[in-house]
Amino acid sequence: MSSEVFIIANPIAGDGKSGELSNKLVEALSRLQVSSTLKTALSAGESEELARLAIV
Numbered sequence: 001m002s003s004e005v006f007i008i009a010n011p012i013a014g015d016g017k018s019g020e021l022s023n024k025l026v027e028a029l030s031r032l033q034v035s036s037t038l039k040t041a042l043s044a045g046e047s048e049e050l051a052r053l054a055i056v
Contacts, residue, residue, distance in 0.1 A: 003035075004036060005036040006054040007022055007025060007037065007038045007039070008050045008054070009038065009041065010041045010047060022038055023038070026038050039054075
């Protein structure tokens with residue numbers, strides 16, 4: 001069984017560090033041959049919607 005990691009990031013959180021770290025996370029997972037999808041929340045509340053879509 002193969003699984004995928006779904007990452008939701010708010011690029012302005014943490015003075016912009018969240019956006020930078022989320023890309024590093026995707027790169028690290030790739031090196032480990034773990035499939036991942038990175039989605040960026042562009043507005044308030046969008047993170048929740050992206051999370052709902054990820055579990056469907």
